[in-house]
Amino acid sequence: MVGAGQLARMTQQPAIALGIELRVLANTPDESAARVIVDTRLGDYRSLDDLRAFAQGCHAITFDHEHVPTEHIRALEAEGYSVHPGAEALVHAQDKAVMRERLTAFGAPCPAWARVSDLSDISAFAASHGWPVVLKAIRGGYDGRGVWVCHTPEEAAEALAGGVPLMAEAFVPFSRELAVLVARSPHGQGVSYPVVETVQQDGICVEVLAPAPGLDPEEAAEAQRVALRIAHELGVTGLLAVEMFQTSNGLLVNELAMRPHNSGHWTIDGSRTSQFEQHLRAVLDLPLGSPSMSAPVVVMANLLGGDDPDLFKRYEHVMAHDPGIKLHFYGKEVRPGRKIGHVTAVGDDLERVRARARHAAVYLMNGEYT
Amino acid sequence: MVGAGQLARMTQQPAIALGIELRVLANTPDESAARVIVDTRLGDYRSLDDLRAFAQGCHAITFDHEHVPTEHIRALEAEGYSVHPGAEALVHAQDKAVMRERLTAFGAPCPAWARVSDLSDISAFAASHGWPVVLKAIRGGYDGRGVWVCHTPEEAAEALAGGVPLMAEAFVPFSRELAVLVARSPHGQGVSYPVVETVQQDGICVEVLAPAPGLDPEEAAEAQRVALRIAHELGVTGLLAVEMFQTSNGLLVNELAMRPHNSGHWTIDGSRTSQFEQHLRAVLDLPLGSPSMSAPVVVMANLLGGDDPDLFKRYEHVMAHDPGIKLHFYGKEVRPGRKIGHVTAVGDDLERVRARARHAAVYLMNGEYT
Numbered sequence: 060m061v062g063a064g065q066l067a068r069m070t071q072q073p074a075i076a077l078g079i080e081l082r083v084l085a086n087t088p089d090e091s092a093a094r095v096i097v098d099t100r101l102g103d104y105r106s107l108d109d110l111r112a113f114a115q116g117c118h119a120i121t122f123d124h125e126h127v128p129t130e131h132i133r134a135l136e137a138e139g140y141s142v143h144p145g146a147e148a149l150v151h152a153q154d155k156a157v158m159r160e161r162l163t164a165f166g167a168p169c170p171a172w173a174r175v176s177d178l179s180d181i182s183a184f185a186a187s188h189g190w191p192v193v194l195k196a197i198r199g200g201y202d203g204r205g206v207w208v209c210h211t212p213e214e215a216a217e218a219l220a221g222g223v224p225l226m227a228e229a230f231v232p233f234s235r236e237l238a239v240l241v242a243r244s245p246h247g248q249g250v251s252y253p254v255v256e257t258v259q260q261d262g263i264c265v266e267v268l269a270p271a272p273g274l275d276p277e278e279a280a281e282a283q284r285v286a287l288r289i290a291h292e293l294g295v296t297g298l299l300a301v302e303m304f305q306t307s308n309g310l311l312v313n314e315l316a317m318r319p320h321n322s323g324h325w326t327i328d329g330s331r332t333s334q335f336e337q338h339l340r341a342v343l344d345l346p347l348g349s350p351s352m353s354a355p356v357v358v359m360a361n362l363l364g365g366d367d368p369d370l371f372k373r374y375e376h377v378m379a380h381d382p383g384i385k386l387h388f389y390g391k392e393v394r395p396g397r398k399i400g401h402v403t404a405v406g407d408d409l410e411r412v413r414a415r416a417r418h419a420a421v422y423l424m425n426g427e428y429t
Numbered sequence: 430m431v432g433a434g435q436l437a438r439m440t441q442q443p444a445i446a447l448g449i450e451l452r453v454l455a456n457t458p459d460e461s462a463a464r465v466i467v468d469t470r471l472g473d474y475r476s477l478d479d480l481r482a483f484a485q486g487c488h489a490i491t492f493d494h495e496h497v498p499t500e501h502i503r504a505l506e507a508e509g510y511s512v513h514p515g516a517e518a519l520v521h522a523q524d525k526a527v528m529r530e531r532l533t534a535f536g537a538p539c540p541a542w543a544r545v546s547d548l549s550d551i552s553a554f555a556a557s558h559g560w561p562v563v564l565k566a567i568r569g570g571y572d573g574r575g576v577w578v579c580h581t582p583e584e585a586a587e588a589l590a591g592g593v594p595l596m597a598e599a600f601v602p603f604s605r606e607l608a609v610l611v612a613r614s615p616h617g618q619g620v621s622y623p624v625v626e627t628v629q630q631d632g633i634c635v636e637v638l639a640p641a642p643g644l645d646p647e648e649a650a651e652a653q654r655v656a657l658r659i660a661h662e663l664g665v666t667g668l669l670a671v672e673m674f675q676t677s678n679g680l681l682v683n684e685l686a687m688r689p690h691n692s693g694h695w696t697i698d699g700s701r702t703s704q705f706e707q708h709l710r711a712v713l714d715l716p717l718g719s720p721s722m723s724a725p726v727v728v729m730a731n732l733l734g735g736d737d738p739d740l741f742k743r744y745e746h747v748m749a750h751d752p753g754i755k756l757h758f759y760g761k762e763v764r765p766g767r768k769i770g771h772v773t774a775v776g777d778d779l780e781r782v783r784a785r786a787r788h789a790a791v792y793l794m795n796g797e798y799t
Contacts, residue, residue, distance in 0.1 A: 068445060075442055075465050076442070076697075076755070076756065076757045077758065078759075078760055097465060097467055097469075327446075331775070345748055346748040346752065347752065348752050349753040351753070353723045353775075374715070375716060378710070378716035379716035383701050383719040385446070385701070386446065388447065389448075400448070405701070
C-alpha cells in the first residue's frame, strides 16, 4: 500500500487476520501506519524509482491516498505489476473533470458542470445555472479544500486568482449527503455496503449514520445501483466510495474515492467485513466478504484534535462512561481540527446511539460533556 | 507482552485501534507475533536479564504464555515493574497443585485431588476415589499433554516413570466441557463473557460454541460467579479463563489460564470487545469493555494443519463458499495437527452456524467437504 496514513494503519488489522503481509511506502518512519507495520519502506510516492523499488516482490499494489501521479501508475502497470485501482480507473478519482466527463457519458446523475478557465466561462455558466456557482480545483482538493461556493463574480475571481485549473458545478440544494461504499474485484465481483448518511461541518465529515436514517428502500437500492455501475464502467478494482447529494429530484453524484474511505470506518465495528478487509480481498482478487451489518444502527464520529493535545487523560472517562464505545486512534500528534481517530457506537435506537458516539467524540476532543 | 505466539499477534489488532504501542519478547524473528509487531525484541523468557532489558520503558508487562519462571516475575515486580498477572496470581496457572490447594481453601468446586509421589500414593487415592485415576504433570502440561487417564496401577506406573512431579485427580464423568472467560483489572473491576461450550478431540479444543447451547441460566450465572470469585481470590489482573466440567452434580473447575485463551477467540468477531482488547484494558488498568455478543450464536473452529502445507490454495474456496466466514491465520508454518489459525461464524441458528464453521475448518485443513 502506497502511503502510510490511517487508512494503511487500519488495513493492517485485517491483514494480520488474513495472513497477508502488508508493506507500506511511508514518507517518514513516524507516520500513522509506519508505527504498526513491520515492512515499512521509506520513499517518495512522487518518485517512480521509489515506487519501483517498493513494488518489487508485491503481489498487488494499492493506495492509501490518491496522490500518486497517474503516469507512474501507468508505468508500473506496463512493467507487469498488479495495481489496484489501475491508472485508467484511478484518474477518475484524481481528476474531477475527467470524472464528470465519464459519468456524464454513461448517464450517471451529476450536477450541471463545465470546465472553466476564466471569469467569462464562469459568468456564462452562471447565466445558465444561476449563482451561487461551485468552483472546484480539478485536482488535489479534499475535506472541503479546493472547493469554493461563489455567490458573485468577485468571489469567483478570487478563486481564479489561486491559479489552479478549475471546473464549475451548479450549486445543489440538497437535503443531505449520502455515501455508498462498494467493492469490485478484478474478476468482476461487486458488493455494496448499506447506504449511509454523512454529516458534514465546515466541509469536514463529522458523523456517519449507518444505514442512512429513513431512506426510502427504492432510493437506497438506486444509490447502490449507481455506485456499482460506476465501479463497473470505470473498471474500479478495490473500494469505491461514491458521495452523493440527496435532493428533491433524486440523487446526484458528488465525489468519488477509490480506497477505504472515512464514510466506511463504521464497518470495522458494524459490519461482518470491514472496508479494510474488503479492500484487501478486492485488490488481491479474493472472493468478497459479507457487507451485512452486525447491529441495526451504527454511528461513527470522527475525533478531531482540540486545543489540549493530551488526549489520553480523557481516554479513561470515555471508556468508563460507555463500555460499548469503540475507540480508534491513528497514532497522530494532536493538532486542532486534525482527524486523529474515530469512535463507533452500535445499537438499536438511532438517537441514543448517535448521542453515545457524539459524547465520546466531543469529550475526547475538549473534555466537554454533551 | 512476553512471548510472540498467536495470542500476542492477535493482541496487536486492538492495540492498533487503542493507540497502544505493543512490544513483544520473541525467541526468533519469524514467530507469529514478531511478523506483525514493529517493536519486537529478541530474547529468552527464561533469562531474567533478557526480561529486564525487555521491560525497560514498558507501562505494563503481560504474557502470551505461562512459562516465565515465577521467581523472575517476582524479581520484576520487586524492581517496580507493573506485571499483570503478578507472580502471586500466575503461580496458580503454572502449578496445578498450588491451584487446587487454593481453590479448595476457599470452596471453589473441584474434583477430588491429591499430590502423589509414588504408586502407593496413587493406589491409596484410587482406593478412595476409584479407577480410572487422572494423573497430571503439576507444571508445564497443555493441550492434553501432561495428562494421563490411568485405568490400572500399571498405567499409573508408566506415567510415574516420566519422572515429572504429578498429582492425582478423580476421573469426572462429565457431560460436556464449559469455559468462562473473565477479566479483572488492578482496581478490581471485573467482567464475564457468556459461558461457552468447548468441544475437544484428542485433548485439543476443536470448536467453541457461544453461548453454551441449552445451558440453564442459573447454572450459567453460577459458572460466571465461580470464575469471577476465582479472579478475585487469586488477585488475577488481566484475563482469566476457567475451564469447567459440567456434571450431573454441578460444575467442577478443571483448569485455569491467565491470558487470552483459545476458548475466547470467538470474541474477535462475536463480541463488542474482543478478549484481546479486554486483556489490554485490564493490564493497563483501563475501564473494561462490554462483553456482550454481536450475534445470537457464534461458533469458533480451530484450524489444524493437515498433510498438505499449501493452505492458501484452499483459502479462496472457503471465502467464496461463505462470504460471512471470518478467517484468522497465525502466520505459522503448516504442520499436521498444529493450530495454525481459526475460523468464526456468527448467526441465529446453532446447527447452521456450526456447520459453516466446521466446513471452513475441515476444508482448509484437507480439502474435504463436510
